[in-house]
Ligand code: HEM
Ligand code: SF4
């Protein structure tokens with residue numbers, strides 16, 4: 001094989017050996033989560049920081065021997081928010097190195113080229129790296145009416161997805177749209193939007209849900225594939241277990257207030273100022289699996305619940321249709337309309353009256369029989 | 382299994398259906414009873430019907446139930462009196478003053494109210510669960526109760542018991558993931574809602590009717606207890 005290894009490629013980019021080893025440490029941390037640079041920067045308690053020296057060595061070995069991993073990134077029904085989150089993430093070393101220096105070959109938003117030029121380029125890459133590239137999908141895929149609701153260069157996203165998936169070594173769906181359909185799939189889902197794994201069923205699809213996906217989680221998964229040449233262990237929703245094993249509620253810093261029954265009732269009451277639990281303000285933390293409470297956002301600075309906003313459950317399937325964002329999680333998803341209750345009540349009356357009338361009609365003699373008289377005489381005794 | 386999908390169903394469509402069945406069912410039962418009508422009664426009243434009703438409520442629902450020596454039940458079957466009382470008290474506190482439950486009422490009624498701290502609600506539900514187990518054992522060993530208990534009576538106990546235990550286990554994050562227990566809790570609640578109008582748990586409404594009717598009869602005959 002004449003292809004340069006990742007290490008060679010990085011040296012060509014002007015990286016020193018020293019910087020390379022540092023990168024390996026960062027990558028190892030990203031995969032194992034604990035030692036990621038942003039997490040360290042946030043001042044993680046010492047007992048949570050693993051000694052990952054040996055892991056870094058393994059990463060170094062892999063990078064020294066493996067060729068670059070080409071990545072093709074397709075956007076369908078999306079807002080480019082996941083890409084935005086990645087490019088603006090506060091861990092530039094990690095993201096920059098993984099995405100720019102190591103891999104990205106085609107990305108609609110980030111690529112300088114456009115139009116037919118880049119489409120041709122994509123075809124060339126898919127041919128050249130057939131069976132080797134990683135395919136990243138951002139955005140849902142509309143399947144109604146042969147997928148005409150999202151087309152790129154005159155081809156439906158359904159078509160483009162199937163084409164690109166055929167030659168992919170791994171498929172990573174990033175963000176709630178690509179994983180579970182997200183906003184495009186929200187009721188009434190006019191375009192028939194679907195997540196990637198509902199369409200591509202002959203290959204494993206890694207789901208990295210979130211709105212957007214946490215950049216460090218995405219890079220962690222990509223790094224895992226890069227280093228080990230295999231996908232990380234997945235759960236029943238195809239989410240990497242390392243990052244989706246616990247709920248926000250499990251790791252929430254407001255949890256003691258939840259246990260003590262201390263809740264903020266509005267966004268600016270005393271409870272809110274005291275940092276009490278946001279359950280009453282609609283927090284979906286108890287049923288939401290994601291790493292927000294541990295990795296956090298903006299270089300480990302904070303995450304929604306920490307900054308005073310209830311968790312929306314953005315990494316769960318159908319979170320748009322899971323009841324009001326600011327309505328307590330226990331509240332019914334569908335608030336019964338007064339009309340519905342009225343109809344039910346009327347149905348009850350009509351049925352009751354009907355049965356009563358039928359009973360009376362059926363036993364005419366009962367009414368005439370001197371039951372009343374019997375009762376009266378009984379009462380006199 | 383995708384428990385969040387089950388939860389969505391149990392909190393969404395199924396709950397909606399269960400609630401409407403509950404409303405329709407209770408109204409149906411009410412209509413049936415009201416349409417039975419009053420038999421013409423030609424006996425002259427010896428006392429005040431209204432007074433009888435008032436007395437009956439005092440005795441049956443407001444003050445006397447809490448004074449053991451006035452209640453026959455207290456001496457005849459103390460387990461029913463004590464465990465039954467504790468159970469009802471715990472149940473109503475939990476479903477009215479638990480935070481999660483208040484939010485349900487709030488979404489249905491449009492307004493909410495202050496709730497009790499979790500530990501208090503928690504202890505009350507633990508005590509209510511213990512009381513239910515007591516009532517179950519009592520029903521098992523009391524010869525008279527055993528005789529008059531058919532499948533419906535055992536089902537009553539079970540169907541009320543399930544939301545209680547699943548709620549309790551969920552709050553403590555025991556055994557299963559939260560959304561699994563939340564789903565089970567909601568499924569149990571949905572089943573309960575449908576079961577109530579079909580069963581004698583509907584006494585939560587008819588109790589007050591029967592108290593009123595008995596009271597009126599007693600009052601009329603001036604034998605107010
Ligand atoms: C629409 C109806 C209901 C909803 C949405 C609902 C929801 C909930 C939720 C979310 C919790 C957990 C609170 C937490 O984790 O802090 C809970 C707890 C509980 N629920 Fe319900 N529930 C409903 C009806 C009922 C009913 C009818 C009963 C009793 C028959 C019941 C009994 C309990 C109990 C005993 C607990 C545990 C309270 C504790 O240990 O603190 N629930 N419920
Ligand atoms: S704020 Fe949300 S995640 Fe945190 S303890 Fe309260 S309910 Fe749980």
Ligand code: SF4
Pocket residue numbers: 210211248288289290292303304305310311312313314315
């Ligand atoms: S806290 Fe909840 S809503 Fe916010 S980003 Fe994390 S998973 Fe999404």
